[in-house]
Amino acid sequence: MNVINASPRRKELTRLAAQLFVQEGFDRTTVRMLAQEMGIKSGSLFHHFRDKQEILAAVIEEGTQNALNIAHRALELAGDDPDSRLRAMARAHLETLFTDRNAHVVALFEWRRLDPSARAHLSHLRDAYEALWVEVIDEALEAGLIHGDRFLVSRFILGALNWTVRWYDPGGSRSPDDLADELVFMIMPKTP
Amino acid sequence: MNVINASPRRKELTRLAAQLFVQEGFDRTTVRMLAQEMGIKSGSLFHHFRDKQEILAAVIEEGTQNALNIAHRALELAGDDPDSRLRAMARAHLETLFTDRNAHVVALFEWRRLDPSARAHLSHLRDAYEALWVEVIDEALEAGLIHGDRFLVSRFILGALNWTVRWYDPGGSRSPDDLADELVFMIMPKTP
DNA sequence: TGTTCACACTAGCGCTTGCTTGGTTATACA
C-alpha cells in the first residue's frame, strides 16, 4: 500500500496537517481543525484522504523519504574518510530534522498512532535510514575514532540528535551544523 | 497547588494510571478505561481526583520527586571525584528511569498535556533535577574530563539517556548501570 | 454542446467523551 503524495494540492495539505499535528498532537487534532486550516469544510477533507489515519501516514512518509534522500546525498559528497562521513551524517540528520521539523516531530512522537499496515510500510523506510547510520558508525569504530559497542553508540548518538527537537531554537545563534559538530567533537575530541 | 498523593489508595491508583497512560497515551486513555483498570466505576474515579488532568499531574509529580530523591542520594554517596560523580549521576538517571519507567515515560512524552497551573508547579521540580546535572557536568568540564559547551553537553547527555526508554529492553543482558557506564565511556574514554 | 471529473458544500448520523448528580454502603468514632 503506497501512500504517496502525488498531487501538489495533497502535498500542501499534508504540510498543513503536519503543523497542526505538532501543535496539538495527533489525537487532539480534529478533522474539523484540519479542514479549517486548509480553508475547506470537514467533509471535503475526505476527498483527499481516505481517513484521518492516512493523513498521518502521508506526513510521516514525506518526512522519512526526505531524510533518506538527504542522507544519501550527503554521504556521496563526503568521500571515504570515516571522520568526515560521520560528521556529514550528523549534519544531514540535523538538517532534515529542522527543515522538515514538523514531519519529523510527528514521525518521532506519533509513530504509535499509525495502524499496523501503514507502520509496516513505513518501517522499511526508517530501517533503510538507520542502516546508513550503522554503516557510518561501524567505519568510525574500525578506524578507532570512537569507542564502545556499535549498537549502543548508534543508539546514544541518535538519541542525542533526536532529542534536540525538544530544546533547540533554530532562531538562536547556533546553526544545526554547529550542533552536529559539537556532538561529534564531544565523542571524538582528538581530530588527528 | 499541591497535588500530593497522600493516601496509599490514591498512590496505587496513580500507579495504575501511569501504566495505562504509557500503554495508550494520555488522550486515548478514557476515564472508563482507568476506572476498569482500578476495579471501580468511572463515576467513582472523581472521588479521588478532581478531573483527568489531576491524574496526569499526580503521575508526573510522583516520578519526578523520586528522580530527585534518588539523584540526591547518589551524589551524597559518590564523594568529591568529578569522574565518579558524573558516573553516579548517569547511573541514578537510568535507575529511576527504569524503576519508575511508566511515570517517567509519561513525564517525558505527555508533558504538554498538563494545564498551565500544574505545569508551573512541576517545572520547579524538574528544574531542581536538571540543576544537579548542570552542576556535575560543570565539575567534569573544569576537571578536563569532557569537552565542549556546558549547555550543549548536558542536553546531549540527557537526550541520549532519555531516549533509552525507546529502545532499551530491561529483560536483556545489559543492566542500566552497564548502559550508564558505556555512555560515560563514550564521551570520556581516557579514565586516568 | 454534452459529458466527465476534481473539488467543494450542507447536513447530520451514530457513537464516545469527560464529567455530574443523587443516592447507597461499609467502617470508624462519639
Added chain:
DNA sequence: TGTATAACCAAGCAAGCGCTAGTGTGAACA
C-alpha cells in the same frame, strides 16, 4: 446507638468526535 466520612454505584447529560450521503459547480475534454 447515632453520626460522620470515605468510597462507591447507576444513570445520564452536553459536547464533540470521525465519517458518510447526497448535491452543486466550474474547468477540461469529446
